[in-house]
Amino acid sequence: MSKITIVVHSGEFDKIMSALIIGNGYLAMGDAVTLFFTFWGLRALMKNGLKRLPLSRMNLFGMGAWMMKRKMKRAGVAGPQRLFKDFRELGGRVIACEMTMDVMGISRSSMEHGLIDEYGAVGMFVLESRESRSTLCI
Amino acid sequence: MSKITIVVHSGEFDKIMSALIIGNGYLAMGDAVTLFFTFWGLRALMKNGLKRLPLSRMNLFGMGAWMMKRKMKRAGVAGPQRLFKDFRELGGRVIACEMTMDVMGISRSSMEHGLIDEYGAVGMFVLESRESRSTLCI
C-alpha cells in the first residue's frame, strides 16, 4: 500500500511543521498522504490559523516562534503556509475533525475552506488508516 | 493483520481521549486494539485516575479541563470513563507498563484493576506491536 495517514493532534508550530514536512516528503516519493486534523491540530485549519501557531514550550534552544520563523527564512526553509500549499498541490488530502468542531462550538464558517478536502469524524480516519501502509500521530 | 497497538505515553485529558476515541473507532470497524499505558499515561489507570486527568497546556481555545468536559457533554461526546468502558466492552485490551510502576514506586494496589488486562514491560509491547498492522504513539 502506498498511502500514509497522519493524525495531527497538536497545534504547536513545530508539530504542524513536522507533519507538513513529513507529509510532503512522502508525497514527493510518490505516496498518497492524508492529514487528519483533530483536537488542537484543528486550530491550523481555522481562518488565519497557520499565521498564529504558537511554538511548543520545548524551546530548548531558547527562542520564540518569531525567532524560529526568522531562522527558517535565513536557512531557506518554507513556512507552514507555503508547506501547506505544496502539500495540496502535490495531491495531499486534508480532513478536519467534526467532533472537535462540535465540542469546541466551531462552525464551518470559521474554517479556512481552501485548506480542507473533507469534514469527518473518527470513522473516516479509521477508513483512511486501514488503507494506509503507516499511520502516524504527531 | 487486523490488530492495532497504541502506546499511551501522555497523561493529558485530550491525549487519553484521543487514544480512546481512535481505539474505539478501530474496534467498531472490526480490528483488535491493544493500549499500552506507560510513563504519564499510566496515571489514567490508577485509582480515580480517569477522573483527574489534567488538560494539556495547549488549551489554544482558552479553556480548562472543566470547561472542555462541559462542552463535550453539550455536544453529546462521552467522557474518558464511558469511553474506557466502551473500549473494554468492545474487546479492547489494556496493558499497564510495569517498568513505569517500578520506577514510580506504584504498587498494584494503587491501580484500577477493572481497567487492566495485563501488567507487562517493553517485551510485551513489542510482541503486540509485531502482530499489529499499525503501531501508534499518542
Added chain:
Amino acid sequence: MSKITIVVHSGEFDKIMSALIIGNGYLAMGDAVTLFFTFWGLRALMKNGLKRLPLSRMNLFGMGAWMMKRKMKRAGVAGPQRLFKDFRELGGRVIACEMTMDVMGISRSSMEHGLIDEYGAVGMFVLESRESRSTLCI
C-alpha cells in the same frame, strides 16, 4: 519487513527514554531500528545533550528530572546514556536531521559524533520509513 523507524521529535527526558526503551525492545527481538532525531529531539545528539534532558512538564507524580533519575537508579532502570550505548551496540541506526541543524544554526562540531550514524533530511527519513513495518512518532 523487520525494520522500525522512530521519529524523535521531542527532547524531553521521558520521551527520549521512551524512544530508546522501545527501540532497544525491538532490537532485542531481532528487528532493525532507525531513530530519526529532529526538532527538539536533536538536542539529545548534541555534545552533553543526553546529560541535560529536561523532564516533560507532565510530571504528574510531582517530581523533577533529578528525582526521576534517582528513582530509575533504585529500580535498576538504565539512564539515557546507557540505553543509547545499548541501542548502538545492538545495531540500531541514528540519523540527525540536517534541516533542524540548518535552521538552528548548529554545526557538526556541536554534535556528539559517537552517537550519530548519518546526517540527513526528510528524504532519508522517508526512505527508511518505506522499508519499515512500522513508523512511530515520539
